[in-house]
Amino acid sequence: xxxxxxxxxxxxxxxxxxxxxxxxxxxxxxxxxxxxxxxxxxxxxxxxxxxxxxxxxxxxxxxxxxxxxxxxxxxxxxxxxxxxxxxxxxxxxxxxxxxxxxxxxxxxxxxxxxxxxxxxxxxxxxxxxxxxxxxxxxxxxxxxxxxxxxxxxxxxxxxxxxxxxxxxxxxxxxxxxxxxxxxxxxxxxxxxxxxxxxxxxxxxxxxxxxxxxxxxxxxxxxxxxxxxxxxxxxxxxxxxxxxxxxxxxxxxxxxxxxxxxxxxxxxxxxxxxxxxxxxxxxxxxxxxxxxxxxxxxxxxxxxxxxxxxxxxxxxxxxxxxxxxxxxxxxxxx
Amino acid sequence: xxxxxxxxxxxxxxxxxxxxxxxxxxxxxxxxxxxxxxxxxxxxxxxxxxxxxxxxxxxxxxxxxxxxxxxxxxxxxxxxxxxxxxxxxxxxxxxxxxxxxxxxxxxxxxxxxxxxxxxxxxxxxxxxxxxxxxxxxxxxxxxxxxxxxxxxxxxxxxxxxxxxxxxxxxxxxxxxxxxxxxxxxxxxxxxxxxxxxxxxxxxxxxxxxxxxxxxxxxxxxxxxxxxxxxxxxxxxxxxxxxxxxxxxxxxxxxxxxxxxxxxxxxxxxxxxxxxxxxxxxxxxxxxxxxxxxxxxxxxxxxxxxxxxxxxxxxxxxxxxxxxxxxxxxxxxx
Numbered sequence: 001x002x003x004x005x006x007x008x009x010x011x012x013x014x015x016x017x018x019x020x021x022x023x024x025x026x027x028x029x030x031x032x033x034x035x036x037x038x039x040x041x042x043x044x045x046x047x048x049x050x051x052x053x054x055x056x057x058x059x060x061x062x063x064x065x066x067x068x069x070x071x072x073x074x075x076x077x078x079x080x081x082x083x084x085x086x087x088x089x090x091x092x093x094x095x096x097x098x099x100x101x102x103x104x105x106x107x108x109x110x111x112x113x114x115x116x117x118x119x120x121x122x123x124x125x126x127x128x129x130x131x132x133x134x135x136x137x138x139x140x141x142x143x144x145x146x147x148x149x150x151x152x153x154x155x156x157x158x159x160x161x162x163x164x165x166x167x168x169x170x171x172x173x174x175x176x177x178x179x180x181x182x183x184x185x186x187x188x189x190x191x192x193x194x195x196x197x198x199x200x201x202x203x204x205x206x207x208x209x210x211x212x213x214x215x216x217x218x219x220x221x222x223x224x225x226x227x228x229x230x231x232x233x234x235x236x237x238x239x240x241x242x243x244x245x246x247x248x249x250x251x252x253x254x255x256x257x258x259x260x261x262x263x264x265x266x267x268x269x270x271x272x273x274x275x276x277x278x279x280x281x282x283x284x285x286x287x288x289x290x291x292x293x294x295x296x297x298x299x300x301x302x303x304x305x306x307x308x309x310x311x312x313x314x315x316x317x318x319x320x321x322x323x324x325x326x327x328x329x330x331x332x333x
Numbered sequence: 334x335x336x337x338x339x340x341x342x343x344x345x346x347x348x349x350x351x352x353x354x355x356x357x358x359x360x361x362x363x364x365x366x367x368x369x370x371x372x373x374x375x376x377x378x379x380x381x382x383x384x385x386x387x388x389x390x391x392x393x394x395x396x397x398x399x400x401x402x403x404x405x406x407x408x409x410x411x412x413x414x415x416x417x418x419x420x421x422x423x424x425x426x427x428x429x430x431x432x433x434x435x436x437x438x439x440x441x442x443x444x445x446x447x448x449x450x451x452x453x454x455x456x457x458x459x460x461x462x463x464x465x466x467x468x469x470x471x472x473x474x475x476x477x478x479x480x481x482x483x484x485x486x487x488x489x490x491x492x493x494x495x496x497x498x499x500x501x502x503x504x505x506x507x508x509x510x511x512x513x514x515x516x517x518x519x520x521x522x523x524x525x526x527x528x529x530x531x532x533x534x535x536x537x538x539x540x541x542x543x544x545x546x547x548x549x550x551x552x553x554x555x556x557x558x559x560x561x562x563x564x565x566x567x568x569x570x571x572x573x574x575x576x577x578x579x580x581x582x583x584x585x586x587x588x589x590x591x592x593x594x595x596x597x598x599x600x601x602x603x604x605x606x607x608x609x610x611x612x613x614x615x616x617x618x619x620x621x622x623x624x625x626x627x628x629x630x631x632x633x634x635x636x637x638x639x640x641x642x643x644x645x646x647x648x649x650x651x652x653x654x655x656x657x658x659x660x661x662x663x664x665x666x
C-alpha cells in the first residue's frame with residue numbers, strides 16, 4: 001500500500017497565539033512595524049553570539065505564551081530547534097522555559113516541520129498545547145557555516161543573509177485563530193549543488209517537489225491559495241522555483257518568499273535575500289498570521305525550506321541536501 | 334489548567350520491526366550475537382567517518398524495513414537524528430531512503446524522543462507507518478565534541494565511549510510486536526556540570542526527574558516493571574541516578590543501563606561505559622525488543638538520556654543541559 005502524500009486534519013490545529021522577534025537589521029527592513037519586538041543591538045546584552053540567540057528565542061517564547069495567556073506549566077510539549085551545532089540556542093533556552101521538550105533539526109525548514117508535527121499532536125488532542133519555536137542569528141550562523149565575523153570574509157551575490165530573528169506559535173485543538181488544516185512532510189532532494197553560498201539553488205527543487213505533492217494530495221491549484229509562501233529561497237532560489245513549476249505547467253503568480261520580504265534588497269546589502277530558520281518563522285508570525293487572523297487572507301500554503309549540510313560535509317566536498325515541508329493555513333472568516 | 338505528566342496511548346503503537354547495527358568494538362562486546370549486523374571495520378568502506386556513520390544508518394534502516402516487509406514508499410514519515418553538527422548522518426542517509434523526513438536533535442536521547450513522537454503519530458493513525466532511527470560513530474563524535482582521533486587525546490576515567498552503532502524501529506497502529514503504551518517527554522535539567530568528560534553526571538538528574546514524573550503519572554512503582562532501562566548514564570551517572578532515587582525512597586533494583594551493557598568494562602577499555610545516540614538505540618533493538626517480543630519481559634520502562642551541549646558552548650564555559658524521555662513498552666504475551 002502506498003502512502004498518502006498529504007495529511008488532512010479535519011478541523012485542524014488552531015494557532016492560538018504567535019510572536020515574532022527581530023534584530024537590528026530586521027527592525028530596519030520592510031516588516032519593522034510588524035514584529036512584536038525588535039532588538040536594537042544584536043548581542044542582546046549577552047557575552048557570546050550563541051547566548052544572544054538563546055535570549056532571542058527566550059524572548060519570543062515568553063511573548064507567545066503571554067499573548068496566549070498560558071504559563072509554561074500548561075504547555076504539553078515544546079518543539080524547537082535552530083541552526084547551531086547540537087541546536088544549543090533552543091536547548092539552552094529550554095533551561096529557563098522548563099516545559100517538556102523535543103528538539104528538532106530541519107535547518108531553515110524547522111518552523112514548518114515543527115508546525116506540521118505540532119499540528120498532528122495538538123489536533124489529535126494527544127498533546128493539546130504545543131509550543132513551536134525556532135530562531136537564527138546572523139553572527140552564530142556565520143561562525144557555524146562560514147567564517148567568524150572577525151575574518152571579514154567577502155560575500156557572493158548568490159549568498160543569503162541569515163536573519164537575526166525568532167518566531168513562536170502556540171497550538172491548540174480548538175479556539176480562535178488561524179488553523180493548520182493540511183500538511184505535507186518533505187523528502188530530501190539533492191541535485192548536487194555544492195556551493196554553500198547558493199543555498200537557494202539547493203532548496204528550490206525540494207520546495208517545488210513539496211508544492212507539487214501538496215497540490216496533488218489536496219487536488220488544488222496554485223490559484224486556490226491567496227499566497228504560496230516559501231521560507232527563504234531568496235532571489236536565486238525563487239527564480240529556480242518558478243522555472244521548475246512553469247516546466248510543470250504551474251505558474252505561481254501568488255508566490256511570496258520570506259527571504260525577499262524581510263529585507264529591502266535595494267538598500268540593505270543582503271545580496272540574494274534573507275535566510276535562516278528565524279526568517280520564515282518570524283515572517284510567518286509577523287506578517288502572515290495577523291493577516292489570516294484578520295480575514296485578509298483566506299487560505300495560504302506555507303513552506304519552510306532547509307539546506308541540510310554542515311561545515312564539515314561542505315569541506316568534505318559533499319553536495320547540499322534540500323528539504324521543504326508545507327502546511328496549509330486557513331484564516332478566521 | 335496544569336498538564337498531565339504522562340501520556341497513555343490506550344492500545345499503543347506497535348513496534349512492528351526493528352534492527353540494530355554495530356561496529357567492530359560493539360561486535361566484540363557482550364551483545365555481539367544479538368546485533369542484526371556487525372561491521373568488521375568502522376570505516377564501512379567510506380572516505381570519511383561522517384560518511385561511515387551515514388552508511389551505518391542506511392544499513393540499519395534498510396534492514397528494519399526488510400524485516401517489516403515494507404518498502405520506503407510505504408513509510409509515512411521517518412523521524413531520525415544523530416550527534417553530528419546539523420545531523421548530517423541522518424540527512425545524508427535520507428537522500429537514498431527517500432521517505433518523508435523530519436529531523437530530530439536530542440543528542441543521546443534521540444531514540445526515546447523519536448519513539449515517543451512516533452508513537453503519538455502512529456497510534457493516532459495520522460501517520461500510521463513511522464520509521465524511527467538514530468546512530469552514533471566513535472570517530473565522528475570525537476571530532477565533533479572533543480578532538481580528532483589523530484590528536485591522540487587522553488581519556489579520563491569518567492569519560493564514556495561513543496558507540497559505533499545504529500538502531501531503527503518501524504511503528505504501526507496495529508499488528509504483532511511490542512507496544513509503546515505510555516510516554517513522558519523530558520524537561521531540560523541543568524545542575525551546572527561543566528565537565529564534557531563526565532556526561533553521566535550531567536544526564537543522571539534528568540533521568541531521575543523523568544522516571545519520577547513517569548511513575549507518578551502512571552501510578553506505578555519501580556517493581557511494576559521487569560526492567561527500568563536508561564540510555565547511557567554509564568558507571569558514574571548510574572551511581573548518581575541510584576543515589577537520587579534512593580533519596581526519594583525509590584531504590585531501583587531492576588535498573589539496567591545500555592552504556593553498561595554494550596561493552597565489557599573490564600576488558601574493553603571504555604572507561605565509564607558506552608554512550609552516543611546509537612548506544613541506547615542499538616541495545617533496545619538488539620537486546621530488549623526481542624525479549625519483549627518473546628514474552629521474556631512483560632513491561633519495561635525505557636529512557637534515552639541526552640547531554641545537549643556543543644563544543645562551542647563547552648569552550649565558552651557553559652554547563653551541560655541534560656534531557657531524558659521515557660517510553661513504556663509492553664511485551665507480546
